[in-house]
Amino acid sequence: MKSHTQYLWFSTEDRYDIVNITPQVAEEVRKSGIKEGICLVNAMHITSSVFINDNETGLHSDFMEWLEKLAPYGKHKYKHNLTGEDNADAHLKRTVMGREVVVSVTKGKLDFGPWEQIFYGEFDGRRRKRVLVKIIGE
Amino acid sequence: MKSHTQYLWFSTEDRYDIVNITPQVAEEVRKSGIKEGICLVNAMHITSSVFINDNETGLHSDFMEWLEKLAPYGKHKYKHNLTGEDNADAHLKRTVMGREVVVSVTKGKLDFGPWEQIFYGEFDGRRRKRVLVKIIGE
Amino acid sequence: MKSHTQYLWFSTEDRYDIVNITPQVAEEVRKSGIKEGICLVNAMHITSSVFINDNETGLHSDFMEWLEKLAPYGKHKYKHNLTGEDNADAHLKRTVMGREVVVSVTKGKLDFGPWEQIFYGEFDGRRRKRVLVKIIGE
Numbered sequence A, B, C: 001m002k003s004h005t006q007y008l009w010f011s012t013e014d015r016y017d018i019v020n021i022t023p024q025v026a027e028e029v030r031k032s033g034i035k036e037g038i039c040l041v042n043a044m045h046i047t048s049s050v051f052i053n054d055n056e057t058g059l060h061s062d063f064m065e066w067l068e069k070l071a072p073y074g075k076h077k078y079k080h081n082l083t084g085e086d087n088a089d090a091h092l093k094r095t096v097m098g099r100e101v102v103v104s105v106t107k108g109k110l111d112f113g114p115w116e117q118i119f120y121g122e123f124d125g126r127r128r129k130r131v132l133v134k135i136i137g138e
Helices: A022-032 A057-070 A079-083 A088-097 B022-032 B057-070 B079-083 B088-097 C022-032 C057-070 C079-083 C088-097
Strands: A002-010 A017-020 A037-043 A048-053 A100-106 A117-122 A129-137 B002-010 B017-020 B037-043 B048-053 B100-106 B117-122 B129-137 C002-010 C017-020 C037-043 C048-053 C100-106 C117-122 C129-137
Touching: A002 A022, A017 A057, A022 A037, A022 A117, A022 A129, A037 A117, A037 B129, A037 C100, A048 A088, A048 A100, A048 B088, A057 A088, A057 B079, A057 B088, A079 A088, A079 C057, A088 A117, A088 B088, A088 C048, A088 C057, A088 C088, A100 B037, A100 B100, A100 B129, A100 C100, A129 C037, A129 C100, B002 B022, B017 B057, B022 B037, B022 B117, B022 B129, B037 B117, B037 C129, B048 B088, B048 B100, B048 C088, B057 B088, B057 C079, B057 C088, B079 B088, B088 B117, B088 C088, B100 C037, B100 C100, B100 C129, C002 C022, C017 C057, C022 C037, C022 C117, C022 C129, C037 C117, C048 C088, C048 C100, C057 C088, C079 C088, C088 C117
Parallel strands: none
Antiparallel strands: A002 A129, A017 A117, A037 A048, A037 A100, A037 A129, A048 A117, B002 B129, B017 B117, B037 B048, B037 B100, B037 B129, B048 B117, C002 C129, C017 C117, C037 C048, C037 C100, C037 C129, C048 C117
């Protein structure tokens, strides 16, 4: 069994953002030399997400509006923010979107359906945060 | 390390549907000959889901009602639908339910708790869509 | 390829609870002897969750309040409860929180970001329930 580990760094300009990271992940799969296996991609921070969906900016805007309804920002809305933080909403938003994706590697490539792309979802940005890419297989 | 890849096709009669796919996944585990490893099952479309829950039709109906409250259908409710689509709600619904499951394969079988079953959740059906099954191990 | 399988048992005193299971999972990684690979941790029951977030009790309390808003308890609110159960809300709550996590194992350890910890989320407790830990790699 072979394995390959890489850390990708992101620092978004905005507090909330969605970034297409498919090219970076695909490059790690290529570098791994693995032909058959799986690729794990996860946020290493608990206020951000890695998820798979459509590369369409209208939809990304819908996601952010929807998450704001489900888990609104609010300095005084959450017990977590009594610790001095104001990012409790980010912990909830990332929970809805998910921490990680696991993608099949088939014939040396990410085995995607027609519209699948991997995104980094940031809910408490403007600082350097990491995503882990792990590929195992042969 | 051995690996086994299969694609399952589904075309539901209704726009929204939940289909038990446990027998098909179990059959792929059997065909793989893998005794110890993991099995990834994921929707290849971004308006459908693969999830694990209970095989109880009342609960499935509860899921659909609940998702309609959390992320209601609406041609004019979402920016994504300005592209000509009307399925923005399906992208959100599938996000709540999840894209994929990863299941342990132990002694040649899906290592399930007492009630675990794998379901395909369709939120924009009435056309042919795929699910990927990947098993790796030994 | 090596693999290691373990089952952890939990019986919470309260119906709803969040338990930090990071030490038990880390111990299984150590026992596996695996240096590079992945670790799957999943609830084996469909009314509980395994998720990664912050080890902060205020946030855990926020999670429970938030889930109660998104998917309130109610003996008479759900079709599933016509079967004699009263735990339909637990099926929905666990869906929001997720069934499983997949964590990279790097240099023999769970490859975590600065605040990542693994939790067992219970939404229908007061009875013995299991979590599966599976590590594969080399």
